[in-house]
Amino acid sequence: MIRVVFFAQLREQLGTAKLDVSIERVKTLSELKQHLSLQNPSWESALANTKLLVAINHAYVKGNHALADGDEVAFFPPVTGG
């Protein structure tokens, strides 16, 4: 299972903070985004935002990336703390 989490305005746009996706369905980050957009067509534009940051298991990743069972994948907008 892959745990997917969303934060800030992205969480509000999608109306979801977290969900689980079977590892059988998605082996990479690209496949995960495709899967999420197919399951929820209204999410497509929000998930296509090129400014979104992506983290796997609390570490930033860029580009495509392999996923493993038990991974936590986070999508969120540019950060604004401090």
Next chain:
Amino acid sequence: MAFSIAVQIDDFDVGQEYSDLVANDVSAGAVVFFVGRVRDFNDGKNIASLSLEHYPGMTEKILQQILDEARRRWQLVSARIVHRIGDLQLGDQIVFVGTASAHREHAFQAAEFLMDFLKTSAPFWKKEKSRDGSFGWVESKDKDDKAAKRWE
């Protein structure tokens, strides 16, 4: 406590943080600290209050990584990052960054480095409530990205 981070709802006491930075160490001849506060005006809007969201687990990990990197780059006796989450009012303290070193250049540069990277990599998000009652997420700023890039 020589090098530590905290993510907390509670306010922090700058005097106490300063005491902790220099506690039991007479080599720390230079201490620098920065405090970020909730400002009344942002991007043309009159701000009434802020709420701060974060990514539990990743936030702490990133702050620790930033602190570790600062230790590698500069000669520090101690350093501390405190960042608040939750609902904050005008004038409330948001963030504390403190550094102590034998040399002021090290303390100043490390403190700037910590703030620049905190602003661009620690997963916090601010949501503003304006005086007219509307809500909006704060946009990230190009100048913060530029500030972080100068350390690369």
